[in-house]
Amino acid sequence: MKLQTNLLAPEEASRVYGRRGGRRVLHAMLPTGAYDWLRGYRLRFNASEVGRGWHGLVARLLGLTARSGVLSGLHYTLFSREFDREHRAVLAARARHVEDVYAGRGNLYMLRRNIHRIEKGLIMKPARPIFALAMIEETVRAFGDCLLRAPAGQAQDIVSLQWADQILQAYFERVDSHPIVARARAAYDAIIARDAATVADTRARVPFKRGSPDGLPSIEAMEAMALHRRSVRWYLDRPVPRDVIDRAVDVAGYSPTACNRQPFRFEIFDTPEAVSRVGAIPKGTPGWLHQIPCFLVIIGKFEAFRFERDRHIPYIDGCLAAMSLIYALEAQGVSSCCVNFPDYADTERRMAETLGLPPWERAVMCLAIGYPDPDEPVPFSQKLPLESLRRYNHFGTPG
Template sequence: MDKKDVKVVLVTVKEAVRSTFFRRGGRLGRAMYRVLGTSHNREMNAVFSGAAEFYRVDRSRGQRFALRRHVHMLEKGLCMRPRRETFAVDYIETTVGDLRKCMAGNELSDIELKWCFDVLSAYFDATSTSPNARIRRARDEFLGLARPEVPIQESAPYEVGTLQDVVSIKALEALAVSRTSVRSYHSKPVDRGAIDRALIVALESPSACNRVPWTMRIMDNPEDARLVAGVAMGTAGYSEQVSNVAVLVGNLGAYSNERDRHLIYIDGSLAAMSFILALQAQGVSSCCVNWPDIGTREKKMASLLGLEQHERVVMLILFGYADEQGLTPYSGKLPVDAIRTFGLPSGRA
C-alpha cells in the first residue's frame, strides 16, 4: 500500500468517525465532537489571542480600534432624534484619552484624525449645556490637544438629504450579472492603481462600529500568487494560470469580547464583494476561493504571510484579465422567491 492509498484509508476512517457522532446526536455526539472537532480549538485560540492583543495594545499605546468604535458611537448619538443633552458618559473620557495616546504614537492617518476631531468637536458642542462632570473633564482634555491641519472635507455627521443617487438599479444589475467566476487569465499585469481604486470602494463597505477589522494581502507577482493560491483547496488545475491573488485577512485583535468573533467574516465578506464589483467595473475579472479551516493549510498560509495568531484568513480572491477563450461556469441562480420571505411565520407575532 503506497502513501496515497494510506491517505485515502485515513480520510475514509476519519469521515466514518465524524458521521457516527453526527448521526448519533445528543449529548454523547456533542461530547465526541468537542474532543475531535479541532478546528473550533483553532478559532478559540485565535479569539483568545485577539482579546490579548487588544488589551496589550491598550496598555502600551492608544487603542485605535476602540477609538474608532467609540467615535462611531458618538456619531450615532449625534444622529439621534431627539438628541439628548447628556450621552456617552461611560466612554467619553476613554475616547479622548485614546485619541491623545494615538496622536502621541502617530497611530492614526490624516483621515482618521480629521474624523475624530470633527466628531468630538460636534459632540462637545452638542453637550455644552450638560452638567456632567465626566463630560466637562473630557472636554477640557480635548481642547488641550493640537488640532491637526489636514486638507480633508468636514467629516462629522451630515444630512441624509445631501446624498445622491449616482447609479441606477439597471446599471447595478448589469454589473452584478456581468461578474462571473473566471479561472483562466492572461499574464497581463493588473495596474496597482486599479487595485487601489477597488480597495477604495471596498473601504466604503459597512463595518461594525467602523472598526474595519481586515486587511488585503495582495500578491501581484505571478510566482507568489501561484504559491499562495495553491495553499487553498479547490484550486488544482488552474492555480498555475493565476497572476494575482488577494488574501482577505481578519484581525481578531480589533475586539475585546468573544461575542464579536464573527465580525471579521461579516465585515470582510461585505468588503470582498465591493472589491470584486469594483474590479469588474474596471474590466478585471475575479474568482472567490473558499478558505478551508484545516490545520496544515492554516499553518502554511500563516507562515507565508507572516500572520499573527490573532489573524485569520477569511477567503482568497483570484483576479486578472480574463482569457477570452476560457470557459466559465454558468452557475444558475435561485429565483427570488426561493430565498425571500416577508414577515414573521404565522403564529409568531
C-alpha cells in the same frame, strides 16, 4: 485528482493535497494500492445500508449533544480539536486588545468604534442633552494614546484621528454640563494643546445631509453587472495595473462595517513568483494557478474586538468588502474568482508563516484577479430563485 496533480510540481501537489490525521499516517505507511482499496471500501460502506444506518445513528447522537452547551463543549474537548485555532486566535486578540487599551498604546479600532457610537448619538431624534457618559472618558484617553503613536510611523491613522477630533469637538459643543463631561473636556483640551497640528484638517468629517447625487447606476445597470459577473478562472496573459486594483480597494473601503472598525486588510500579490507561492496555499487553485495574474488574501484582524461575541465580525466585514471589491473590479473590465479558505490546520499554518501573520490575524478568503480570456467558458452556476432567498414577515418556532 491525478489529472490536476499533473499540472503541479510534485512538492506543490503534496502541499495542496496534503492529508490530515489518520489518513496522512495510513497514506505514509501503506502501499498506494492498499490505501486506494481502503478508500474505496470506505466509500462503498458509506453507500451501503449498514453505512447509512451508522451515519444516521451518528447524526442522532450529534443532535442530542447539540442540545446542551456543556455536552457540546465536551464533544469539542474530547473528540474534535477543530475549534482550537479559532479559540487561540480570539484569546490572542483579546490579550492584544486589552494590552493596547490599558498599557497606553492606544487601540485605533476601539477609538473608531466609540467615535462612531458618539456620531450616531449626534444624529438621534430627539436629541438627548447628555449621552455617552459611560464611554466619553475612555474615548478621550484612547484619542490621546493614538495621537501619541501617530508620528512614530502610524501616519495612516491620521485621517481616523482627524475624524475623531471633529466628532469630539461636536460632542462637547452639543451636550449639557456634567462632571464627567467636564473631566473629559479638560483632558481633550490638554491633548489638543499638545497635538493640534497633528489633527489639523480642512475637510469636514462630521454628520451631514447626504442628498441625492446624479449619476448613480440604475437597478437595471446593477442587474446587468450582477448577471455579467462570473467566477472567472482563465485569464489573459496581461498584468492588472495597480492603480486599477487600488481604485477597487478604495471602493471596497466604503462597504458597511460593524461600528466603522473595518477589521480587515487586503494582501495583494502581483508577481508570478508571489502568486505561485501564496496561491498554492488554498486547496482550490490546482489546475489553474499557473496563469493567475494577481492573487489577493483578505486578512481578518481580530484584535479589533475585546469580546468573544464579536468573533465573527472580521469574516462578515471582510466579505462585505470583498463583494464591493469584486464589482469595482468588474466595472473596470477585470474579472475575479473567490477562492475558499477552509479552516484546515495545515493551510492556516502555511498562510500565517508565509504572510507573517500574528496569532490575532487570520485569512478570511482569497481572490484570483485578472483580465478574462474571452475565448474560455465560465460555469453557468445556477443561482437560487427569488422565492428561495426571501420571506416577508415570517414567524415560527425553531425547527
